[in-house]
Amino acid sequence: MVLLYTGAGKGKTTAAIGLCIRALGWGKKVCMIQFLKSPEVACGEIHLLQKMNIDLYQTGIGFSWEKTAQQQRDCIKKAWELSKNILFSEKYDMIVLDEIINVFCMKSITVSDFLTEQDLIAVLQKTKKDIDIVLTGRNAKKELIEYADLVTEMKEVKHYYQKGIKAKKGLEY
Numbered sequence: 001m002v003l004l005y006t007g008a009g010k011g012k013t014t015a016a017i018g019l020c021i022r023a024l025g026w027g028k029k030v031c032m033i034q035f036l037k038s039p040e041v042a043c044g045e046i047h048l049l050q051k052m053n054i055d056l057y058q059t060g061i062g063f064s065w066e067k068t069a070q071q072q073r074d075c076i077k078k079a080w081e082l083s084k085n086i087l088f089s090e091k092y093d094m095i096v097l098d099e100i101i102n103v104f105c106m107k108s109i110t111v112s113d114f115l116t117e118q119d120l121i122a123v124l125q126k127t128k129k130d131i132d133i134v135l136t137g138r139n140a141k142k143e144l145i146e147y148a149d150l151v152t153e154m155k156e157v158k159h160y161y162q163k164g165i166k167a168k169k170g171l172e173y
Helices: 012-025 044-051 069-089 117-126 142-147
Strands: 002-006 030-034 054-058 094-098 132-136 150-153
Touching: 002 012, 002 142, 012 030, 012 044, 012 094, 012 132, 030 069, 044 054, 069 094, 069 117, 117 142
Parallel strands: 002 132, 002 150, 030 054, 030 094, 094 132
Antiparallel strands: none
16 A cells, blocks of 8 residues: 655654554554654654664755755665665565655755656555555645555644744654
8 A cells, every 4th residue: 555645734744653653563564764854853753763663764964954955865865765675675564755755846956867756656566565655745746646545635724833833842843
């Protein structure tokens, strides 16, 4: 199954982590690759996941505004190569590619010479059929939405940021 969590609202990664916990509860082997999040930015869920039986790869390089476009491209390219290796390894029952959809719509860099939504679909079509694959990120395109078995769009109706409330430990990170 390919499950896609997309949209501008909160909760895409949180939903994916919920699935990881559910799969772990049934003794399944789980891997999460976070395309844009890096170990230098502490997130509460990461502390918990590291204590659980999950293989977690944070492949981001930190705050994008502090990095060059080439550094970001190189990082995403490495994450994609890692993802393909893991997807074809047949080692996992569930694989989460967190924020992979965001990669396709980044304005500061272009990755279309080595990764497009069509490339992602082509790789997914070649993976073992009993692996559950979870994709997250904003602005999923029609082709990927049509390919996925489940699509949930997170829609922001109201957010406390609009009142000037900053990110809060335990809610945002």
